[in-house]
Amino acid sequence: MEERGGCAGGFRKDTVDRLLRLHFRDGRTRVNADAQLLMAELLKVFVRAAARAARQAQAEDLNKVDTEQLEKVLPQLLLDF
Amino acid sequence: METEGSHFTGAEEPRAAVHYTVGCLCQEVEEDKDVQFSKQSIAAISEITFRQCEIFAKDLEMFARHAKRTTVTTEDVKLLARRSSSLLKYITQKSEELASSNMEQKEKKRKKSSAAKGERTPGEQEAAMTENEDSNMA
Numbered sequence: 001m002e003e004r005g006g007c008a009g010g011f012r013k014d015t016v017d018r019l020l021r022l023h024f025r026d027g028r029t030r031v032n033a034d035a036q037l038l039m040a041e042l043l044k045v046f047v048r049a050a051a052r053a054a055r056q057a058q059a060e061d062l063n064k065v066d067t068e069q070l071e072k073v074l075p076q077l078l079l080d081f
Numbered sequence: 082m083e084t085e086g087s088h089f090t091g092a093e094e095p096r097a098a099v100h101y102t103v104g105c106l107c108q109e110v111e112e113d114k115d116v117q118f119s120k121q122s123i124a125a126i127s128e129i130t131f132r133q134c135e136i137f138a139k140d141l142e143m144f145a146r147h148a149k150r151t152t153v154t155t156e157d158v159k160l161l162a163r164r165s166s167s168l169l170k171y172i173t174q175k176s177e178e179l180a181s182s183n184m185e186q187k188e189k190k191r192k193k194s195s196a197a198k199g200e201r202t203p204g205e206q207e208a209a210m211t212e213n214e215d216s217n218m219a
Contacts, residue, residue: 009105009106009109010102010105010106011098011099011102012098012102015095015098015099015102018094018095018098019095019098019099019131019134019138020134020137020138020141020153021138022095022134022135022138023134023135023138023139024138024139024142025139025142026142026146026151028151029142029145029151029152029153030151030152030153031141031152031153032152032153032154032155034154034155034176034179034180034183035141035153035154035155035157035158037179038155038158038159038172038175038176038179039137039158041172041175042137042158042161042162042172043130043134044106045168045171045172046130046133047102047103047106047107047126047130048106048109048110050126050129050130051106051107051110051118051126052110052114054118054122054126055110055114055116058116063115063116063117064116064117064118064119065116065117065118065119065122066119066121066122067119067121067122067125069122070122070125070126074129078133079164080164080165080168081133081161081164081165081168
C-alpha cells in the first residue's frame with residue numbers, strides 16, 4: 001500500500017468489522033480475519049471505481065468532479081456490485 | 082484514529098472512518114488523474130459506501146447462514162463480488178494471496194517451534210511423533 005501524504009490508502013480491518021457488525025441481524029454473526037481483510041479490499045475497489053467513474057464522466061474542460069458526475073455513473077456502479 | 086470520535090454513539094465513528102478513508106482514496110485518484118473532487122462529491126461517495134456496507138453486511142450474513150455458519154468467511158465475500166467477472170477475478174486473486182501468506186506464516190511458526198525442540202527436520206519430527214503415538218497405544 002502506498003503512503004501519500006500520510007494517508008493509509010485503504011480501509012482498516014477493525015473499521016470494516018465494525019461497519020459490517022452494525023447491520024448484522026443476528027448478534028452471533030462474526031467476520032473472520034481474512035474475510036475482514038478481503039472486505040477491506042472490496043471496499044477499496046468500490047470507492048476507487050466510484051471516484052474514477054465520476055472523473056471519467058466529467059467534461060474535458062473541467063477538472064473538478066462534483067455530485068453531478070457522480071449521479072451519472074451511480075446506476076452502473078451499483079449494478080456492478 | 083483510535084481516539085478520534087470516541088465520544089460518539091455507535092454509528093457515527095464508523096461513518097467518520099469511512100469518510101476519512103474515502104477522502105484518502107479520492108486523493109490518490111486526484112493525484113493520479115490531475116483532477117479535484119469537490120467536498121460534496123467526496124461526502125456523497127462516502128455516504129454511498131457507508132450505505133453499500135449495509136447491503137454487503139446483510140448479504141454476507143445470509144450467505145454464512147445458508148452455509149450453516151455464524152462466521153463470515155472469504156467464500157462469502159467472494160460471492161459478493163460475483164456480478165462483475167473482473168471484480169470476481171480480482172477478489173479471488175486477493176483471497177489466494179491472503180491464503181498463501183497465511184501458509185507462509187504457519188510454515189515459519191512450525192520451523193521456529195521445531196528449531197526450539199532441538200533442530201529436528203520436519204521428517205524426523207513426524208517420525209518421532211508417530212513413534213510416540215504407537216507407544217501410547219500399546
